[in-house]
Amino acid sequence: LNAILGFSQLLESDTETPLTEEQKENVDYIISGGRHLLALINQVLELSAIEARQVQLNIETIDIQKVVDEVLPLINTLADKTNIQIHVLPDKSYSIKADDTALKQIIINLMSNAIKYNKPEGCVCLTWQQVSEQRIKISITDKGLGISEENQKKVFSAFNRLGQEHSGIEGTGIGLVVTKNLVEMMQGEIGFSSTLGVGSTFWIELPLES
Numbered sequence: 001l002n003a004i005l006g007f008s009q010l011l012e013s014d015t016e017t018p019l020t021e022e023q024k025e026n027v028d029y030i031i032s033g034g035r036h037l038l039a040l041i042n043q044v045l046e047l048s049a050i051e052a053r054q055v056q057l058n059i060e061t062i063d064i065q066k067v068v069d070e071v072l073p074l075i076n077t078l079a080d081k082t083n084i085q086i087h088v089l090p091d092k093s094y095s096i097k098a099d100d101t102a103l104k105q106i107i108i109n110l111m112s113n114a115i116k117y118n119k120p121e122g123c124v125c126l127t128w129q130q131v132s133e134q135r136i137k138i139s140i141t142d143k144g145l146g147i148s149e150e151n152q153k154k155v156f157s158a159f160n161r162l163g164q165e166h167s168g169i170e171g172t173g174i175g176l177v178v179t180k181n182l183v184e185m186m187q188g189e190i191g192f193s194s195t196l197g198v199g200s201t202f203w204i205e206l207p208l209e210s
Contacts, residue, residue, distance in 0.1 A: 001041070005034045043174040050181045057099035057185055061209045064128055064136070065093035071104050075111045084115050085123040094128070094136050095209035102182045103206075109179045110140045110202045117200075118144035131205065139203040147194040155192065156180050 008030045011019060019027060049055050068088060079086050107126075114124040128138040147155065156176055183190045183204050194200035 001034060001038055005031060005038070008034065040174070043178060047174055047178050047181070050178065050185070055185070057102055057182075059097055059099055059186065061095050062098050062100055062103060063093055063095055064138070065090060067100065067103055067107065068126065071107050071111075074108060075115070078112060079115050079124070082115060082118070083121045084118050085121075086111075087123060087125045089125060089127045091127070091129040094130065096136050097207045097209055098186050098188075099182075102186060106179050106182055106204060107138070107140075109175045110204075113175065114140050114142035114144065114200070114202070118142050130208065134208055134210070135205045136208050137203055137205045139201055141199065141201040143199040146196040146198050146200055147192075148196045152192075152194060156190075 008027050012024065012027050012031070046055075068090075072086070072088070076086060111124060111126065118124065122143045125141045126139070127141075128136060131137045180190050183206070186206060188204055188206040190202070190204045192200060192202040
């Protein structure tokens with residue numbers, strides 16, 4: 001698959017024998033489809049490794065604000081492409097027990113979904129707050145498409161696009177399953193609330209550093 005993508009990109013950038021417009025369009029389809037398939041393969045492999053307990057997490061003390069500051073540039077790049085506004089409304093920074101890489105992946109997964117399934121020129125809000133002596137809650141709210149009651153039962157099932165299979169929005173139907181597994185491996189919880197046509201809030205709770 002990497003070879004297919006590589007040769008397709010070589011064809012696309014060939015200046016000595018440039019492609020016709022029709023050929024360019026066809027090559028674009030190959031590259032787009034290839035990237036989507038590569039993302040699916042990578043997520044399937046990751047999910048398989050997680051379910052086989054082959055993923056080793058490094059649980060340490062992490063500052064939430066620092067993690068958010070590190071992932072925001074990537075999230076803002078995605079949001080800018082679709083004119084989505086990102087609002088970060090922190091309570092204050094907290095130290096939690098988590099794996100740095102896994103927490104970044106979780107926030108990126110949830111925020112990417114909130115951006116992808118939003119309304120044109122919509123917004124996404126990231127907040128966090130202490131909900132008990134031992135737990136911190138991180139919430140990501142969008143004003144997007146929302147999820148029907150029927151599909152809410154299937155949110156954390158693999159390969160389910162929740163009715164968006166033919167929407168033109170890229171996705172594999174695995175991201176939320178991977179996210180749920182990572183959260184639970186860090187002794188956390190994940191949940192959501194959603195109203196069709198109004199939007200959704202996905203949240204995770206993780207242990208505070210005692």
